[in-house]
Amino acid sequence: MPISRRYFIKSSSALVASSLFPFGNVTAATAKLSADDITQDEAIKQTAEHTLVFASPYHTSDASFVPHLHIEFKRNIQSLSQGKIYVDIHEQGEMGIGTDLMAAVSRGQVDAALISVANLSRALPLLDILNIPFWAGNNQAFLNLISSPYWQQNVIEKIAKQGKLAILYHYITGARTLSTTKLANTVIKTPTDLKNMVLRVPASKVLKHFYAMTSAHIVEVNWANVASMARLGKFQVLDPGIIGLYAGPNNLRDEIATITQLNTVPDTWVNVVSQKWLNTLPQTLRLAVNDAAEKTFLSQLSNVSHIESNCEQEFIKRGCTVFKPDQPTIALWQDQFGHHRHEWRDIKKSLLGSSNEFSRLLDATKTPSKHSLT
Secondary structure, eight states: OOOOHHHHHHHHHHHHHHHHSOTTTOOTTTOOOOHHHHHHHHHHHHHOSEEEEEEOSSOGGGTTTOOOOHHHHHHHHHHHTTTSEEEEEEOTTTTOOTHHHHHHHHHTSOSEEEEEHHHHTTTOGGGGGGGSSSSSOSHHHHHHHHTSHHHIIIIIHHHHHTSSEEEEEEEOOOBOOEEEETTTOOOOOSGGGGTTOEEEEOSOHHHHHHHHTSSSEEEEOOGGGHHHHHHTTSOSEEOOOHHHHHHOTTTGGGGEEEEEOOOOSBOOEEEEEEHHHHTTSOHHHHHHHHHHHHHHHHHTTTTHHHHHHHHHHHHHHTTOEEEOOOHHHHHHHHHHHSTTSGGGHHHHHHHHSSHHHHHHHHHHHHSOOSOOOO
């Protein structure tokens, strides 16, 4: 797909900057690059044998607040394929947001995309297992899980065998919260604080089940419409992680008054790719894509905590209350809604086949990964 000259200069400049400086130190907005650098990326575009159209809801220049990995992904794909694959980035929701972006992938308008697990769960229900609360919400526990052989064999490979989509890598973006809008402006501390509150839920059957267990009234709102619906008072509570709240579309950050960090479930995203596009590649280039995905995944590990902290500090500067419950308070939530509850038995069985499978995934969260967050 063609891209504008203005976008091309911005994307190309950021690409070259990322190869010259460590991740996080340079953005597309600050780099000053020569015409030769831009010409080099244009040459790859013109001579590449394949083009990967990659779409994201986020702006490339927001890398200090959003671990979208646009530039890392583009750089690694083009480098490891020796210029045979050109990555055409469509950012800031240009190709859709949330379920609309998922539809664009399904229709073949987009080859790969950054999509949240919640918005992907209808197409890939197996991933919805992550939305059972209080087992994988901690960043290190989540990293242990997704880098475990059991997760790779029993989730990622099963998804790939369906022949429609493949997961290239997971993003680590922190846990979901329970946050309130400025019109509500009430700190959610205990489960009783949700009584008579309207809570926005994403497109996840498991999250709907979770919040239906509370005393809140739940309403599904498309991610693209969350900010406008918050301004209209259509709901009072929402659950994205602190990064999602800050980076959400239409200046969602301006509508947030309080944030309660409960570490319920990972508010994770994935880079999902069409298998139809993958099947156009020779085996050597498929391997290059996999290697590039692994390299991109690893590049985020040293920056996750920094990005979360940046978002938290920005909310505090805006006058937002950030509440971090003590362990007894978290235990109260876990007791009422945690993965051990009988209410989750049927969901575990429907998604995994048996509760024993869930126990093995739970064990994987407790088994140290070869990777760690710094």
